[in-house]
Amino acid sequence: MELVRRVRMRHRNRWAIMTASLAVVAAALCCAMLMLGNTIYPVRDVAAALLGEEVKGATFAVRTIRLPRMLAGLFAGFAFGVSGYVFQTMLRNPLANPNVIGITAGSSAAAVFCIVVLQAGKSVTSTAAVIAGLLTVLVIYGLARGRTFSIGRMILVGIGIQAMCNSAITYLLLIAREYNLPAAVRWLTGSLNGIRMEELSWLIASVLVFTPVIVFLSRPLQVLELGEQAAVSLGVRTDRTRVALAIGAVVLSAVATAVTGPIAAVAFLAGPIAVRLAGTARANVIPAGLVGAALVLAADLTGQFAFPVKFPVGILTGIIGAPYLLYLIVRMNRKGEL
Amino acid sequence: MRRGLLFTKTFFPVFLLLLALLVLGAIASLLFGARSLSVQEVLGGLFGAGEGLYEASVVQKRVVRTVFALCCGAALGIAGVLMQAVTRNPLADPAILGVNNGAAFFVVCGIAFFQMNTAREYIWFALAGAFVTAVFVLGIGSMGRGGASPLKLVLAGAATSAALSSLVTAVLIPRLNAMDEFRFWQAGSVGAGTWDSFWLLLPFLIVGVIAAVISAPAMNALALGDETATGLGVKTAFMRYVAALAGVILCGAVTAVAGPIGFVGLLSVHVIRALLGPDVRVLVPMSALAGAVILTVSDVVGRLIGRPGELEVGVLTAFIGAPLLIILALKAKVRAV
Numbered sequence: 087m088e089l090v091r092r093v094r095m096r097h098r099n100r101w102a103i104m105t106a107s108l109a110v111v112a113a114a115l116c117c118a119m120l121m122l123g124n125t126i127y128p129v130r131d132v133a134a135a136l137l138g139e140e141v142k143g144a145t146f147a148v149r150t151i152r153l154p155r156m157l158a159g160l161f162a163g164f165a166f167g168v169s170g171y172v173f174q175t176m177l178r179n180p181l182a183n184p185n186v187i188g189i190t191a192g193s194s195a196a197a198v199f200c201i202v203v204l205q206a207g208k209s210v211t212s213t214a215a216v217i218a219g220l221l222t223v224l225v226i227y228g229l230a231r232g233r234t235f236s237i238g239r240m241i242l243v244g245i246g247i248q249a250m251c252n253s254a255i256t257y258l259l260l261i262a263r264e265y266n267l268p269a270a271v272r273w274l275t276g277s278l279n280g281i282r283m284e285e286l287s288w289l290i291a292s293v294l295v296f297t298p299v300i301v302f303l304s305r306p307l308q309v310l311e312l313g314e315q316a317a318v319s320l321g322v323r324t325d326r327t328r329v330a331l332a333i334g335a336v337v338l339s340a341v342a343t344a345v346t347g348p349i350a351a352v353a354f355l356a357g358p359i360a361v362r363l364a365g366t367a368r369a370n371v372i373p374a375g376l377v378g379a380a381l382v383l384a385a386d387l388t389g390q391f392a393f394p395v396k397f398p399v400g401i402l403t404g405i406i407g408a409p410y411l412l413y414l415i416v417r418m419n420r421k422g423e424l
Numbered sequence: 425m426r427r428g429l430l431f432t433k434t435f436f437p438v439f440l441l442l443l444a445l446l447v448l449g450a451i452a453s454l455l456f457g458a459r460s461l462s463v464q465e466v467l468g469g470l471f472g473a474g475e476g477l478y479e480a481s482v483v484q485k486r487v488v489r490t491v492f493a494l495c496c497g498a499a500l501g502i503a504g505v506l507m508q509a510v511t512r513n514p515l516a517d518p519a520i521l522g523v524n525n526g527a528a529f530f531v532v533c534g535i536a537f538f539q540m541n542t543a544r545e546y547i548w549f550a551l552a553g554a555f556v557t558a559v560f561v562l563g564i565g566s567m568g569r570g571g572a573s574p575l576k577l578v579l580a581g582a583a584t585s586a587a588l589s590s591l592v593t594a595v596l597i598p599r600l601n602a603m604d605e606f607r608f609w610q611a612g613s614v615g616a617g618t619w620d621s622f623w624l625l626l627p628f629l630i631v632g633v634i635a636a637v638i639s640a641p642a643m644n645a646l647a648l649g650d651e652t653a654t655g656l657g658v659k660t661a662f663m664r665y666v667a668a669l670a671g672v673i674l675c676g677a678v679t680a681v682a683g684p685i686g687f688v689g690l691l692s693v694h695v696i697r698a699l700l701g702p703d704v705r706v707l708v709p710m711s712a713l714a715g716a717v718i719l720t721v722s723d724v725v726g727r728l729i730g731r732p733g734e735l736e737v738g739v740l741t742a743f744i745g746a747p748l749l750i751i752l753a754l755k756a757k758v759r760a761v
Contacts, residue, residue: 408587
């Protein structure tokens with residue numbers, strides 16, 4: 087008994103240490119996002135500008151350009167990470183995440199429709215993205231359930247839905263006569279370019295509201311991982327928990343998509359990385375969110391400064407994510423899980 | 425096999441129906457566009473009674489475009505049959521397997537790094553890209569137990585497509601002139617067709633069709649399983665390579681001259697198979713016909729709903745074809761993952 091407790095303590099310590107380190111990494115990346123740019127400002131100038139003092143040059147650059155970009159990366163990355171982790175854990179499959187099963191494509195299509203056709207404001211756009219995301223989940227789940235629910239079928243249906251949504255987006259961009267590459271890049275791969283402060287309120291609010299809810303539900307989530315029957319016999323109301331979690335995860339990914347577009351592969355990478363780092367002592371909702379945020383911020387910094395030209399963040403995460411997806415497919419093939 | 429098996433009762437009605445649709449589609453393709461023409465204007469343009477020079481040149485352009493769409497559609501229809509037969513997989517389609525994006529990536533590299541700017545130059549790149557991607561995706565998709573299941577192939581294709589399309593954008597963003605070239609290629613679809621690109625496509629089309637006709641009987645035997653096929657005296661491995669190569673050549677060549685167009689093969693094969701049964705010798709010509717109809721009609725619709733510009737035909741075929749993918753996914757026996 088003593089031994090069990092000690093091992094468990096060690097696992098919990100590791101979890102706490104890793105979570106704290108991830109938070110430190112994310113915070114460091116946030117600072118870098120604020121300091122780096124055409125002109126590099128020292129920490130003192132950045133801090134002064136954030137506190138509202140007028141620093142020549144720094145105030146404008148930091149407060150109107152870099153701060154919104156940093157916050158968008160931080161919160162969108164966090165939202166994608168959490169929602170990916172929830173889906174992966176709930177469906178017990180690393181391939182199941184909002185990107186692969188087409189939920190972000192649904193949200194994107196709705197957001198593009200609101201922005202370019204209805205010329206709607208931010209709140210309408212975010213609401214529409216959330217509703218479209220939920221509808222997509224319902225449609226995919228409804229179609230995939232059939233006689234027996236199968237995640238494989240759900241993924242196939244999702245890929246089909248994704249193809250339809252992407253062609254709808256291309257059509258909308260065409261008729262809106264705004265078919266320029268920046269718009270197309272944002273809505274097909276995700277980008278943090280040109281985001282303004284007032285676009286962020288919905289995203290920040292939803293992350294702050296839904297993350298605690300998901301953390302609260304994450305103990306039942308861990309039990310769900312053991313399988314349906316085990317969860318029921320341990321007294322989890324599986325259906326209710328599942329619905330609540332799905333809604334939370336969809337809202338997070340939809341609101342983030344409405345701001346940044348579907349940043350490829352973050353939702354898909356964050357969960358596995360977080361689990362590998364922090365272990366399974368506790369549910370990894372917060373670590374997954376932090377990994378997601380760190381991924382987006384690091385990819386955006388790389389895209390902005392590592393090359394002679396600036397690449398949007400979604401291109402980089404897409405290039406990182408796809409080989410991992412292929413590796414996962416190969417590994418699942420070997421084990422005969424696919 | 426007996427002839428009676430080849431031509432079922434429904435064969436001739438379906439054949440006539442498709443032929444009628446083909447003619448109607450071609451006529452519509454001449455009449456409608458950013459500016460619709462009357463029948464007199466089209467006839468005038470066709471037979472040289474062209475008093476209005478403008479109308480005549482519009483008609484000329486549309487004739488090329490129509491011929492081009494018919495050929496590309498037929499090629500994609502045949503490629504669909506071959507790929508599905510080779511992989512014994514109802515979901516195999518150039519778009520789903522990522523072959524289109526592979527060709528696109530190689531073309532982009534050709535434009536960006538080797539200063540290519542005509543289809544004549546980059547057609548070989550497109551073919552190489554299609555080939556490499558097809559081999560890669562089929563390789564990953566058929567690993568592990570049970571060979572190439574629909575789910576494995578589609579997933580491997582989707583992941584490869586995603587990676588390639590990110591790479592395409594990454595190569596393009598720093599190069600504005602390459603981006604223009606590429607967007608022309610990607611968006612031009614069948615509208616970019618000229619007689620030049622038609623003559624370029626034709627040899628590949630002929631080679632592909634011949635290979636398809638030769639390998640069709642062997643594909644029928646293959647559907648019974650490798651061992652049965654070998655027992656029936658079919659050189660399974662050899663015929664499978666012939667058919668796969670023909671499929672890749674057909675869709676690679678179309679992609680090189682017309683840009684990535686997906687789901688045409690998937691749609692035409694499934695429609696024809698539902699109507700006429702699974703005999704590959706019937707599927708090859710009929711699916712070619714159906715593919716031509718689908719692509720031509722989609723092109724006309726794309727011109728009409730995109731006015732005054734036009735909607736790329738590939739976007740439209742994806743929108744029509746994706747629901748079929750969903751339906752097939754629901755029917756397929758997918759093991760719980």
